Amino acid sequence: MSSPNRLRVAQIVFAKDLRIERRSKVLTSQIMPFAVVTLVLFAFALDGDVILQRTAPGLVWLAMLFSSMIIVQRSFAVETADGALDALRVAGADMSAVFLGKWLALVVQLLLLELVLLVGAVVMYGIELRGSGIVLLVTSSISATCGLSAVSTIYAGLASGVRGRESLLPLLVLPVASPVLIGATRAAEASFGTGGTVTSEGWPWLGVLSVFAVVFGFGGSLAFGPLIDD
Amino acid sequence: MTNAGFILGSYALTFGSILIFAWRTVKVGKRLSADISDEDKPWL
Amino acid sequence: MTIDTPTSTTASTRGTSTPATRVLGILTIAMTLWLGVFGLLLSPADRDQGDAVRIMYVHVPSVWLAYLAFIVTALASGVHLFGKRHSLQADRVAGASAEIGVVFMAVTLVTGMLWGRITWGVYWQWDARLTTTALLFISYVGYLAVRGLEGSREQRARRSAIVGLLAVLEVPLVHWSVKLWRSLHQEATVLGTDLDVSLDGLMLFSLFVGVVAFTLLFVWLLLHRSRMLTMIDLSAESGLDRALAQRRAEGGASI
Numbered sequence: 227m228s229s230p231n232r233l234r235v236a237q238i239v240f241a242k243d244l245r246i247e248r249r250s251k252v253l254t255s256q257i258m259p260f261a262v263v264t265l266v267l268f269a270f271a272l273d274g275d276v277i278l279q280r281t282a283p284g285l286v287w288l289a290m291l292f293s294s295m296i297i298v299q300r301s302f303a304v305e306t307a308d309g310a311l312d313a314l315r316v317a318g319a320d321m322s323a324v325f326l327g328k329w330l331a332l333v334v335q336l337l338l339l340e341l342v343l344l345v346g347a348v349v350m351y352g353i354e355l356r357g358s359g360i361v362l363l364v365t366s367s368i369s370a371t372c373g374l375s376a377v378s379t380i381y382a383g384l385a386s387g388v389r390g391r392e393s394l395l396p397l398l399v400l401p402v403a404s405p406v407l408i409g410a411t412r413a414a415e416a417s418f419g420t421g422g423t424v425t426s427e428g429w430p431w432l433g434v435l436s437v438f439a440v441v442f443g444f445g446g447s448l449a450f451g452p453l454i455d456d
Numbered sequence: 457m458t459n460a461g462f463i464l465g466s467y468a469l470t471f472g473s474i475l476i477f478a479w480r481t482v483k484v485g486k487r488l489s490a491d492i493s494d495e496d497k498p499w500l
Numbered sequence: 501m502t503i504d505t506p507t508s509t510t511a512s513t514r515g516t517s518t519p520a521t522r523v524l525g526i527l528t529i530a531m532t533l534w535l536g537v538f539g540l541l542l543s544p545a546d547r548d549q550g551d552a553v554r555i556m557y558v559h560v561p562s563v564w565l566a567y568l569a570f571i572v573t574a575l576a577s578g579v580h581l582f583g584k585r586h587s588l589q590a591d592r593v594a595g596a597s598a599e600i601g602v603v604f605m606a607v608t609l610v611t612g613m614l615w616g617r618i619t620w621g622v623y624w625q626w627d628a629r630l631t632t633t634a635l636l637f638i639s640y641v642g643y644l645a646v647r648g649l650e651g652s653r654e655q656r657a658r659r660s661a662i663v664g665l666l667a668v669l670e671v672p673l674v675h676w677s678v679k680l681w682r683s684l685h686q687e688a689t690v691l692g693t694d695l696d697v698s699l700d701g702l703m704l705f706s707l708f709v710g711v712v713a714f715t716l717l718f719v720w721l722l723l724h725r726s727r728m729l730t731m732i733d734l735s736a737e738s739g740l741d742r743a744l745a746q747r748r749a750e751g752g753a754s755i
Binding site for chain 2: 514515516517518532536539540545550551552554555558559562589600603606607610611614615617618717720721723724725727728730731732734735738
Binding site for chain 1: 663
């Protein structure tokens with residue numbers, strides 16, 4: 227008996243995750259508000275229009291990092307609750323395909339979150355979007371999101387399942403994701419022209435982000451199966 | 457020696473940590489070995 | 501190497517030491533004393549740094565040891581994961597080495613901070629080397645946390661090996677991005693963070709003594725620590741066997 231076609235498995239997992247989100251609306255009703263609240267809290271903490279505008283890209287991506295922890299943990303809690311991952315494994319599904327499906331579903335959700343945060347930052351922190359920087363902004367955001375999602379999915383697979391493990395997730399992900407934070411922020415700054423930067427300064431960062439996404443996308447698909455084999 | 461406090465402190469910290477770490481390792485090893493026969497220890 | 505279930509009940513107080521480790525230990529202590537003498541007394545103060553350079557004679561060997569330890573962890577993780585036997589001994593070496601690495605990384609960071617306080621006036625600077633070191637430290641603390649998660653011995657070993665290898669994967673990426681980051685911030689680095697001062701003969705020698713001493717120390721610590729971990733595994737196995745034997749004795753054929 228042949229195992230289910232890999233692309234098909236990935237597609238099923240991808241669609242399932244997004245369907246669960248569409249029904250439960252956790253992203254839109256809980257996490258997006260949380261992220262916006264974070265932006266507000268940053269304004270309280272930093273207290274200054276100039277400093278907010280200067281640090282806006284960093285604040286947006288910090289909010290992204292912390293929110294992504296919550297989203298990905300939930301994505302795996304759902305799997306544990308109904309034993310879906312185990313069922314897939316027993317059915318002989320290729321775990322790298324499961325990784326691919328969950329990874330892409332997370333990318334979609336994080337891109338939506340990013341849009342909301344960007345709008346929030348434009349409104350609340352006074353950033354101005356430049357035409358010359360749009361391509362850099364879009365490409366760097368997408369590759370940063372892909373990299374962040376890959377890392378989060380890998381470690382969330384490890385950290386989920388048993389109570390007491392979830393608290394390990396931030397400690398594992400955030401150091402590894404630091405290149406994403408650095409790269410995404412610097413690229414965003416270059417695209418906005420924050421602090422006098424020119425858009426062309428941002429392209430090296432796109433390189434870093436892309437390599438990161440490829441390395442952890444590939445490494446993740448390999449590591450995922452053995453990691454969640456419990 | 458200028459800044460003697462910092463320098464001696466660094467050395468004390470370094471060697472102190474080593475000593476504590478080594479001491480605890482050997483001590484735990486001795487305690488565990490009481491219950492395990494010499495035949496079963498691969499290094500003996 | 502497989503560990504047979506402990507059969508004999510002869511107690512023994514011979515711990516993790518062997519004649520070889522005793523010799524190694526004595527050599528290490530001798531080299532370390534040499535390091536102290538040269539570092540604190542015989543070597544001269546630096547032209548620019550003054551006496552602060554003496555901290556380097558423990559700081560540099562510490563970071564060398566930490567990096568060595570993490571390389572050993574990565575190699576041992578690879579051996580466990582990709583070797584045919586999925587050796588638990590390799591896993592123990594990986595774990596022991598990481599524990600040693602974390603301790604010395606912490607020593608590195610603190611001695612570095614003390615050096616920085618004297619030389620730069622600040623405990624910390626966001627330069628590429630320091631930042632990468634700090635992230636590396638946290639990553640391996642995370643690795644040790646993963647080793648402590650529950651699961652069967654084999655599951656824990658495999659999980660740790662993967663996390664260990666992923667941690668190695670991230671190091672060049674972190675280093676690259678942090679380096680790029682700091683190279684763009686020329687205004688911040690008024691204080692030179694170059695530790696590559698021109699060292700004269702005695703200073704270089706002191707550093708060399710330090711590196712040799714700490715390398716011997718690493719081997720000594722690794723042997724003792726991984727043997728300690730072996731005994732922890734043995735105890736767990738024998739504890740399980742004893743419990744099973746007891747159950748069988750109590751329950752008769754009802755198992």
